[in-house]
Amino acid sequence: MNGKLRTVHVGLGPIGRKILKAGVSAGICEPVACADIAPEIAGVSIRSVFDEQQLPDVMVCGDLQEALEQADEVGADLAVVCTGSRLEAIEPQLTSVLERGLCCISTCEELIFPWLRAATVADRLDEVAVRNEVALTGAGVNPGFVLDLLPFVLTRVCERTQSVSAGRYVDATRRRQQLQAKIGTGMEPDDFRELASQGKIGHVGLAESAALLADSLGWPWDEFEETIDPVIAEESISSEYFTVAAGQVRGQHQRLTMGKVQLELIMALGEEERDEIRVEGVPPVHAIIHGGIHGDTATSGAVINFMWPLVNAEPGLRTVTEIPLG
Amino acid sequence: MNGKLRTVHVGLGPIGRKILKAGVSAGICEPVACADIAPEIAGVSIRSVFDEQQLPDVMVCGDLQEALEQADEVGADLAVVCTGSRLEAIEPQLTSVLERGLCCISTCEELIFPWLRAATVADRLDEVAVRNEVALTGAGVNPGFVLDLLPFVLTRVCERTQSVSAGRYVDATRRRQQLQAKIGTGMEPDDFRELASQGKIGHVGLAESAALLADSLGWPWDEFEETIDPVIAEESISSEYFTVAAGQVRGQHQRLTMGKVQLELIMALGEEERDEIRVEGVPPVHAIIHGGIHGDTATSGAVINFMWPLVNAEPGLRTVTEIPLG
Numbered sequence: 095m096n097g098k099l100r101t102v103h104v105g106l107g108p109i110g111r112k113i114l115k116a117g118v119s120a121g122i123c124e125p126v127a128c129a130d131i132a133p134e135i136a137g138v139s140i141r142s143v144f145d146e147q148q149l150p151d152v153m154v155c156g157d158l159q160e161a162l163e164q165a166d167e168v169g170a171d172l173a174v175v176c177t178g179s180r181l182e183a184i185e186p187q188l189t190s191v192l193e194r195g196l197c198c199i200s201t202c203e204e205l206i207f208p209w210l211r212a213a214t215v216a217d218r219l220d221e222v223a224v225r226n227e228v229a230l231t232g233a234g235v236n237p238g239f240v241l242d243l244l245p246f247v248l249t250r251v252c253e254r255t256q257s258v259s260a261g262r263y264v265d266a267t268r269r270r271q272q273l274q275a276k277i278g279t280g281m282e283p284d285d286f287r288e289l290a291s292q293g294k295i296g297h298v299g300l301a302e303s304a305a306l307l308a309d310s311l312g313w314p315w316d317e318f319e320e321t322i323d324p325v326i327a328e329e330s331i332s333s334e335y336f337t338v339a340a341g342q343v344r345g346q347h348q349r350l351t352m353g354k355v356q357l358e359l360i361m362a363l364g365e366e367e368r369d370e371i372r373v374e375g376v377p378p379v380h381a382i383i384h385g386g387i388h389g390d391t392a393t394s395g396a397v398i399n400f401m402w403p404l405v406n407a408e409p410g411l412r413t414v415t416e417i418p419l420g
Numbered sequence: 421m422n423g424k425l426r427t428v429h430v431g432l433g434p435i436g437r438k439i440l441k442a443g444v445s446a447g448i449c450e451p452v453a454c455a456d457i458a459p460e461i462a463g464v465s466i467r468s469v470f471d472e473q474q475l476p477d478v479m480v481c482g483d484l485q486e487a488l489e490q491a492d493e494v495g496a497d498l499a500v501v502c503t504g505s506r507l508e509a510i511e512p513q514l515t516s517v518l519e520r521g522l523c524c525i526s527t528c529e530e531l532i533f534p535w536l537r538a539a540t541v542a543d544r545l546d547e548v549a550v551r552n553e554v555a556l557t558g559a560g561v562n563p564g565f566v567l568d569l570l571p572f573v574l575t576r577v578c579e580r581t582q583s584v585s586a587g588r589y590v591d592a593t594r595r596r597q598q599l600q601a602k603i604g605t606g607m608e609p610d611d612f613r614e615l616a617s618q619g620k621i622g623h624v625g626l627a628e629s630a631a632l633l634a635d636s637l638g639w640p641w642d643e644f645e646e647t648i649d650p651v652i653a654e655e656s657i658s659s660e661y662f663t664v665a666a667g668q669v670r671g672q673h674q675r676l677t678m679g680k681v682q683l684e685l686i687m688a689l690g691e692e693e694r695d696e697i698r699v700e701g702v703p704p705v706h707a708i709i710h711g712g713i714h715g716d717t718a719t720s721g722a723v724i725n726f727m728w729p730l731v732n733a734e735p736g737l738r739t740v741t742e743i744p745l746g
Contacts, residue, residue, distance in 0.1 A: 096638075116579035235577055247573050250725045250745060251561055251718035253442035310746040312422075377714035377721070381707055388703035392577035395703070399576045407744075415746030419576060420636040420739065 096402045098124040102165045102173040102196060104158060104187060106130040106143065108270065109201055110176035112394040114140070117174075118149060122398050126168045128154045129161035158187055162194050172401055175200040179298045181212040185219065188230065192222045197405050198230045199397055203299035205232025206242065207306040207413060210315065220411035229407040233400045233414055235392035236262055237299035240383075241357050242306040243414050245371045252375035255311060260371045261358035264386060266345055267333040268367075273389075277361045278324060279336045281343040286324040296322045296348055297359055304352040310415045318352035325362040333363050422728045424450040428491045428499040428522060430484060430513060432456040432469065434596065435527055436502035438720040440466070443500075444475060448724050452494045454480045455487035484513055488520050498727055501526040505624045507538040511545065514556065518548045523731050524556045525723055529625035531558025532568065533632040533739060536641065546737035555733040559726045559740055561718035562588055563625035566695045566709075567683050568632040569740050578701035581637060586697045587684035590712060592671055593659040594693075599715075603687045604650060605662045607669040612650040622648045622674055623685055630678040636741040644678035651688040659689050 101123040103114050110130070117123030128140055136156030140149050155161035165173075173191040178184045181204040191198045208216035223230045232238065241260045249255045266274050278286045278295055289295045305315035327344040330337065338344045345362020367386035373379040400414065407417045427449040429440050436456075443449030454466055462482030467475050481487035491499075499517040504510045507530040517524045534542035549556045558564065567586045575581045592600050604612045604621055615621045631641035653670040656663070664670045671688020693712035699705040722740075729743045 112579075120580060239577055244573065247570065247745060251565055251713055251721040253438075253717055253721040253724065254446060377717045378711075379713055380710045382710065384706045384708065385704075387577055387705055391579055391703045395577045395579040398579065413746065416744050418733075418742050418744045419573060420741030 098122065099171040099401055099405060100124050100126045100169060102126065102161060102170050102191070103128045104161070104173055104175045104191070105177035106132070106135065106154065107176060109390060109393055110174070111144065112390060113174055113176065113397050115144065116394045117398040117401070120398055122401055125150055125152050126170050127161040127165040128152055129156070129158045130154050131156060158190060162190060165196070166194060170196055171405055172197040172199065174397060175202065179203045181205055181208050181215050185215050188219055189222055192219070192226050192228055192230060195226050195228060197228045199400055199404055200232050201234050201393060201397060202232055203234070203237055203302060206234070206237040206299060206302040207309065208232070208411070210302055210305040216411055224410045227409045229404050229409055229412050231400065231404055231412045231414060231417060233396045235387055235389055235396055237303040237306070238414055239392065239396055240369045240387055241300070241303040245373065246307055246310045246415050248371055248379045248381060249311060249373050249375065251379065252373060252377065255373060255375040257354040257356070257374045258307060258311070258372070259356040259358070261360070262369050262386065263365050263367060264361040264389065265363070265365045265367045266361050267363050269389060271335040273361070274333060274335055274363070277346045278343045279333070279345060279363060280338050281324070283324045283326055283343055286343045290322040295346060297346070297361065300348055300350045300357055300359055301352070304350050304355045304357050306413055306415065308352055308355050310413070313353055313355070315352055318350055320348065320350045323347045325360060325365070327363070331364045336363070338363060424448065425497040425727055425731060426450050426452045426495060428453045428487060428496050428517070430455045430487070430499055430517070431502035432458070432461065432480065433502060435716060435719060436500070437470065438716060439500055439502065439723050441470065442720045443724040443727070446724055448727055451476055451478050452496050453487040453491040454478055455482070455484045456480050457482060484516060488516060491522070492520060496522055497731055498523040498525065500723060501528065505529045507531055507534050507541050511541050514545055515548055518545070518552050518554055518556060521552050521554060523554045525726055525730055526558055527560050527719060527723060528558055529560070529563055530628060532560070532563040532625060532628040533635065534558070534737070536628055536631040542737055550736045553735045555730050555735055555738050557726065557730055557738045557740060557743060559722045561713055561715055561722055563629040563632070564740055565718065565722055566713055567626070567629040571697045571699065572633055572636045572741050574697055574705045574707060575637060575699050575701065577705065578699060578703065581699060581701040583680040583682070583700045584633060584637070584698070585682040585684070587686070588695050588712065589691050589693060590687040590715065591689070591691045591693045592687050593689050595715060597661040599687070600659060600661055600689070603672045604669045605659070605671060605689060606664050607650070609650045609652055609669055612669045616648040621672060623672070623687065626674055626676045626683055626685055627678070630676050630681045630683050632739055632741065634678055634681050636739070639679055639681070641678055644676055646674065646676045649673045651686060651691070653689070657690045662689070664689060
C-alpha cells in the first residue's frame with residue numbers, strides 16, 4: 095500500500111469537502127493547506143469547518159497564493175482543485191499549483207478532455223506541467239468514468255470495436271437540491287426549452303466524455319450533435335425540495351452523437367437508476383450497473399483513487415485513460 | 421492511432437492463431453516470424469496455414485531460436501507467446517524472447533499474477549526484462565479481465581472498498597470441444613470429484629485473478645481456499661460434441677475465497693451466460709455483463725489491445741492493472 099500524500103485542497107464546496115474527508119479516511123491524503131473564497135471559513139481550521147477533531151489543524155486560506163506558500167513551507171505533493179467546470183476560468187489556479195511543483199487533480203468537467211473546448215488553455219497547461227515535471231488530470235464519475243473510462247475499458251476485450259453507446263439514468267430525488275434545480279425540476283416545458291436553447295441548462299461534460307472515449311479508441315472527435323429535452327412528469331412527483339405536477343418538468347434528457355459514439359444522460363425525479371454500456375464489436379459487450387454509481391460519492395472516490403497513479407504518471411496534462419490505474 | 425508492431429508469434433494453437441488474425445485485421449500486428457512445434461505446419465507459410473493470401477509470407481519455424489534469429493534480422497518489437505498455462509514450463513521461451521530485446525505478451529494463465537505460484541520464476545523474468553529494457557505481461561479475458569482488471573476498475577470510484585465478489589457463468593455448449601471435455605462434461609459425479617481431488621480438473625487462473633485483484637487493492641493474497649464441484653444436469657442436455665444424461669455432470673463450479681475477494685466460475689452446458697461483479701463499498705457497485713464476454717475472442721482482443729500499451733510501459737514484469745490502457 096502507498097503511504098499518504100501531502101495534499102493541498104483548493105475549493106471546499108460540497109465535492110471539495112467530500113474529497114478531503116474521504117482522502118483522509120482512506121489514508122491517502124494528509125492535508126497541509128486549504129484555500130476557499132467563502133469568507134465564513136477563511137481563517138478557520140478545517141477541524142471546525144468539518145467538526146472533526148482528528149483532522150490536522152490546517153487553517154483555510156481565503157487566498158490561493160497564501161495556501162500555496164504554506165504548502166511550500168511544509169512540503170506538499172499534490173493539489174486538488176474543485177472550483178469550477180470551465181477550464182478557462184480556473185486556468186490561473188491550475189497554473190499556480192503546477193508552478194509550485196505540485197501534481198494537480200481537478201473535478202473541472204472540461205479538464206476530462208480539454209482539447210475539445212479549450213485546446214489553447216490545454217496546451218499551455220501541458221507545457222507548464224511538463225516544465226515543472228508534474229502531472230495534471232481531470233477526474234470524476236461523470237465525466238471521467240461511467241461514460242468514458244469504463245466504456246473504453248470494456249472495449250479492451252474486443253478484437254474490433256464498431257461503435258459504443260452508453261447511458262446514465264439518475265434519480266434526482268436522491269441528489270442535492272442544487273442538482274435538482276439545475277436540471278429544471280418543476281419548470282414548465284416551454285420555459286425549459288427556452289433555457290436549453292440559450293445553453294443555460296444541461297450537464298457540462300457529455301461532449302468531453304464522448305471525445306475522451308473517441309480519442310482513446312483512435313476515432314475523430316471534432317464534430318458532434320447534442321440535444322437537451324425536458325422529461326415531462328406523467329403524474330405528480332415530489333422530492334425533499336420540489337413538487338412537480340403532471341405536465342411539468344421532472345428533469346432533463348441529454349443526447350450526444352459523436353461519430354460512432356452515442357451518449358445519453360437522463361437526470362430526473364423518479365428515474366430508475368442505472369448505467370448502461372453497449373459495445374458493438376467482436377465480441378459485443380453489454381454491461382449494466384444496476385442502481386447506477388452514486389454521483390457525488392463516486393466523484394470523490396475517483397479523485398482520491400487517481401491521486402497516487404497521477405503522482406506516478408508521466409509529467410504533463412494527462413487523461414484518466416492514459417494513467418496506469420494500479 | 422498507433423502504427424503496426426512487428427510481431428513474433430510463438431504458439432499457433434487455436435488462441436495463437438486467433439491473435440495473429442485479429443492483430444493483423446486490426447492493423448496492430450505485422451507478423452515477421454512464427455514458431456510452433458506442430459510438425460505439420462513447420463516450414464509452411466502462414467498464408468497456407470491460415471489460407472489467407474493477404475498475410476505476409478512468413479514461414480512457421482519448428483524451432484523458437486530459428487524464429488527469433490529471423491525476427492532479429494528483419495527487426496521486431498514484440499512477441500506473443502501462447503504455448504502453456506504454467507509459467508515454469510514456458511520460462512525458457514519467455515527468457516529467449518526478452519533476451520532478444522523484444523517485449524512479450526502471453527496468454528499463460530499463471531503470468532497474470534506470477535508471484536502467487538511461481539515467485540522465483542517471476543523474479544528471474546523481471547530481472548531479464550529490466551536488463552533488456554522491455555516489458556512482459558500476461559493478458560487474457562479470464563484470467564486477465566473479467567474477474568480481476570474489470571472489478572479493480574469498478575472499485576476506482578469507491579471512497580472505500582470493503583469486499584469484492586465476482587462471478588463468471590459460461591454456457592459451454594458455445595465453446596470449443598476441448599473446453600467442454602476439460603470441465604467434465606458427461607462424467608459421473610463421483611468420477612468428477614475424484615479427478616478434482618487429484619487436481620486434474622478445474623480452471624487455471626482463478627487464484628491468479630483473485631491475487632491480482634487483491635494486490636491491486638493493497639490487500640493480502642497469500643492465503644486462499646478453493647473448491648471445485650460438479651454441476652449436475654437435472655435433465656438431459658447435449659451439445660455438438662456431448663450428450664449428458666440427467667444426473668451426469670454438465671460442467672464445473674469453482675469457488676475461491678481470498679480474504680475480502682470472492683470469485684466464482686461456473687462453466688457448464690446450458691448455463692445462462694453472464695459476468696457479474698459486486699463491490700461492497702462506498703458507493704456500492706453492482707455490474708452485470710449480460711450474455712457474458714466471449715472467452716476465446718475476448719482473450720484475443722485483450723492480447724492485441726495490450727500490445728501497444730505494453731510496448732510503451734515501464735520495463736519489467738508488469739500486471740495488466742499497472743499498464744496505462746490508452
